[in-house]
Amino acid sequence: MANTKAQIRKDTPETVKKVSPLKSRLYQYFRLSASLLFISLAARWAALFPLVGTKFLPGGIHEFLCYLMLYAGLFEIVWTLAFRGLKKTLFSRTFLKDVNFLYFVANLHFYDDYEHALVLKSICYSSFIVALGVSQAYCHWCKLFKGSGRKRKTLLSMTDTFATLPVLYLSEFYLLLLNVQMPNFHSFPWLETLNKVVLVVFIPICLHALKKEVALW
Template sequence: MLRIQENYLVLLKTKVSVQIQSSMALFSHSTISKLYQWYQICTTFLYLALLARWIILLPLVGSKFLPGGIHEFLCHLMVWSSLAELVWLFKFHGFKNGLQSRTLVKCLNFFYFVTVLHFHDDYEHALVLKNTSYSSFIIGLSLTQSHSHWCKLFKRGFVSKKSWFYKLETWIWMPVLYISEFYLLLLNVQNPNFHSTPVLDRINRVVLVLFFPIALTLYKRQL
């Protein structure tokens, strides 16, 4: 009789332990899913906020003083959204698949852009940022990224090639983004500043040479 009771207690403990572990796993999965959804929602609206900020500021201050009201926000958004996106990339796709994805190249490109064009102590007077291509870059960046993160929220990145948003992104927004970024990087090389160093100048020139081959390779995957 005692042996039966002991076996019953062991069985009961095992069952309770399995239920606790399964509920914890379910809770963990649910929490991760919610965090992922919140990230996509917040990032979408932050990039839309970037576009709204540009729409409001440009008529008020013009391109001459636009960097003073938007550049710091732009740099922080590009860095922190990319860091979070890399975390989710390696979380869901693993390290090996993550290294082969377009997302990794995009995030590294954002980090590089902020590194060479942050002008953190004098962005209000940076000649490069007063060019028209700076506004084009903001428009292309905000539209492509807000659309990308919004699609990942509901369709895991899948977008019908027949949709208007796909056509706008593929044939207008992305080309505007690529061309304007290249021109900004070119202006940065042509207009040395006190952040420039001989090593950084060589790196910038190498990036300019490789920019369009890499961009076209990634663009073909979009088609």
């Protein structure tokens, strides 16, 4: 009985750690801004692609893509650490996604010649941008108000899980594969080795992440 009462007192609202209004507003601002920026990414692609095709698309969108992935990846790591702590963050799929964002930018930034990078002229670059924009806009919007984290079973969530995410994973894998096959001036021997290791583990990790996502249904 004593243990039961102690548990009740432990779970009462007075004992739950409250989040300050400022912290809550900043968190919501990040989620809202990230969602709108990813929508802007998809909209920018929709405006540019019919005009310039795959050949000149990187010149009009790649810099924006890289800065957006850096913004979303870094700040999501910060907020995940703030709410979940170090241990839970390191073993979360959110952290894995954000590290992947940072790796993608570090590996495929082509900062001085992205207009001419052959890797970015692939049609998979377009499918990656569209899938990333749609998926992450939906993801950040769903997390705008921090809740239990349970996924609502809607048509949008079904489309995201069974269509958008597989396209995103396959598109990124193909871009990373092209990056290994095509020589460029931004690589180093240790980075080339790392890229090959990433290619080996990329699909199994993506399948595991997708399996976890499907399990929420």
